[in-house]
Amino acid sequence: MAAMCVSLLPVLRNYYIAVKVLLQQLLCRSFTLPDLPGQDGKVAFVTGGSRGIGYYTAKHLAKHGMHVIIAGNNEADGNEAVRRIQEDTLNEKVEFVFCDLTSMKSIRNCVQNFKARNLGLHVLINNAGVMLVPESRTEDGFETHFGLNYLGHFLLTNLLLDTMRKSGTHDFNARVVTVSSATHFTGELNFDDLQPRHCYSSHGAYAQSKLALVLFTYYLQQQLTAEGCYVTTNAVDPGVVNTDLYQHVSWPGRFVKWMAGWLLLKTPEEGASTSIYAAISPDLEGIGGCYLYNGERIKSADITYNTDVQKKLWALSCKMAALPALT
Template identity: 65%
Template sequence: MIVLLANGRYSVIGSYRNSDLLIAGNNTGKAQEAVRQIQEETLNDKVEFLYCDLASLKSIRQFVQTFKKKKIPLHVLVNNAGVMMVPQRRTRDGFEEHFGLNYLGHFLLTNLLLDTMKESGSPGCCARVLTVSSATHYIAELDMEDLQGSRSYSPHGAYAQSKLALVLFTYHLQRLLAAQGSPVTANVVDPGVVNTDLYRHVFWGMRLIKKLFSWWFFKTPDEGAWTSVYAAVTPDLEGIGGRYLYNEKETKSLAVTYDLDLQRELWARSCQMTGITDVTPDTFSG
């Protein structure tokens, strides 16, 4: 099994004791430390790091090329990179950073790896795409006329929109995979409120509350990652996709995420932005 994570906290993936584990991210120092820690905790020396900057479409494509040259299977892809409530700024490709990194980076990475995942999965043992969203998506709005927040930028609104987009993306991806009869499933994971350094850009009062009461309100990184681990390995989700999972249980996402037309519209726009072919018309024709 190959488990591919894009940034995030890694130490909790010690459950994969006999698996090949590939960590992808843009922080070489942290990733190498994670590799060392996982190897020590699990006695698994089949752990590797490859550089991938999800804020750069070029870097994503280079990463995928490097990965595919290894000619190894990919059974689980965990999309878990992100920024939160950062000041208004752009990725290397000119996208608003929340939308470009949190959403489009994962969109392109997943699509470029799908052929490998389809080859790796099989009936009764599907490969799995797990995308980490957030409860923030419940208060988000998707502005299809201004996805980059050019007219009015709000750090919180931009972050929430990126998390909403990930849910819509996952549901449409699952519909495509099911229609194609692919041995791959796609689900969304909500880790809950987790005590990480993502909060460094939030209002100082929130940072103070986090510092004082994190033991009460916030999950530890290991606790926050458990639903991702569960979704990656549980037999209960074999062959099942299109689910929103919180605390290892299926729950309902925001009502608008089930809008098939909105799912399709966002997918088509995302294909245009990332320069890939939209297979939706051919998949659902007739």
Template identity: 60%
Template sequence: MWLLSVLVPLLRLYLCGIKVLLYQTFNRSFTLPVLPKQNGRVAIVTGGTRGMGFETARHLASLGMHVIIAGNEREEGATAARRIREEGGKGKAEFVFVDLTSLKSVRHFAETFRDRGLPLHVLINNAGTMLVPERQTEDGFEFHFALNYLGHFLLTNLLLDTLKRSGRRGCCSRIVNMSSATHYAGIMDMDDLNRRKHYSSHGAYAQSKLALVLFTYYLQEQLTAGGFPVTVNAVDPGMVDTALYDNLWTLAQAMKKPVAKILFRTPAEGASISVYAAAASEMEGVGACYLYNGEKKQSAEPSYDSELQAKLWKKSCELVGL
């Protein structure tokens, strides 16, 4: 039983990876269209200190945005913001500390941001981790679930009023959730979201990415019903050569390096889908989409289960104290 609980998620996740690599072998990476200037608009990018998050923050700043890089590496964050500023674009870049695995830290970040009185036009929930060994956060949550999903769930809800006030008809505020093709392998165990019965890092990671898609669809439904000028979309960057893969097994890590050089996308290519969702004219007023390679795709069948969406939302509110 234990062996199956480990092997099945592993096989499901690697099959997803193979499908993505086959697609990327025969299809060119998405090319961004010309994007409208974003002067005066404010964006928060979590995990913006490196990889796709940094490239996303960099591109948005080049369009004129005031970009706040949110992350838990102070020195790396300060360097990232400085690099963007030194490029001489019309936008701004700054780093603000937040530890998304800590509910206290997320609340402090949101409170500090609200106290500044800034608007918020774009929130990109980009930060994530993959295949880390079993561990719990200070609040007692499984690490993938906490960092990839639950911290972003709380952050989004705490900033939602600001996003609502900042948007308007014809110029909506936008929320972008970074999912992954691995969500197709995800299974939501509502009775064991922290994976304490039979831990699998592969299963935990896939579950966290499925949770983000469920969250995306449910939140958009609530916003639409309330008539609020805010859109929410989930994006899939494909397989990108970033530090996310540092936790692969030794053999898989050795195999990944030569493959990544040929078949994986660069961080800038991976970031293009987030930038597209955040700034493209074609995405104005468009929500509840799963975007991959510049196109709207069908996400996993369970992600459209409205009952599961509602259950996850309710449970998440309980877990974070909303």
């Protein structure tokens, strides 16, 4: 009984945050993208760009003239997304690459193949994710939310940073944009059990992964600033968006989504707006270490500013991803 009560806490916390955000979305106008400059000659890499928020992010970047690389683990969906974006934007420089974020080997192979082409990289959108999946492990033995949402993007970003350092300039810093969530406010990091094996909660695991992404963003920005390189990194919160991520939500939640989704939830295109803004808006030139919601900088959870927690998570993540302590 005690274990059941403990496991219910993340559920209640997540639904509290969801209701709070939904009320904000109902009462406030969605963020509308301003006119943004063309990005001809620049390269963007978007994880999970085949559908949902990622698809519309990739589409808008292609519309602005970028060479867009969509990374995903479903080749059929990826190629279909490429076809549609090319058709809608008349930009032929859109392509799909295979990258399974649940596999360290796949991530390393993807980056190796990308670097062999000697392309620049001006924007990295860490967008892909899973939500509330049943307890499972990645190929490398990590809890799925932590392994895919967080650790996969941690490794991918670190492996691509040298290319981004070379691509960034004084006039246009290369940018890392990482999609987090308001659920990070409810997230808790248990450094003794980061891959929860006791009283597993999919809600708690999801919130933990989104919290880790914000901590990672802030600590990475500290390193980039210390280096003096032309790369910035920011975290974004898309809001509560009507996407396929809700397939693992309990039936009452799916029923509410079906009944009121058109009124309360953002469309995937609306959800993509802040990611696009963070990726190419002149307003954020040279600005990093921010948490963005509806196109504005807001305060994230108090724990995300704790440099000791940031540093500890970074060190453990490097160990798990087989990376040097500092890259």
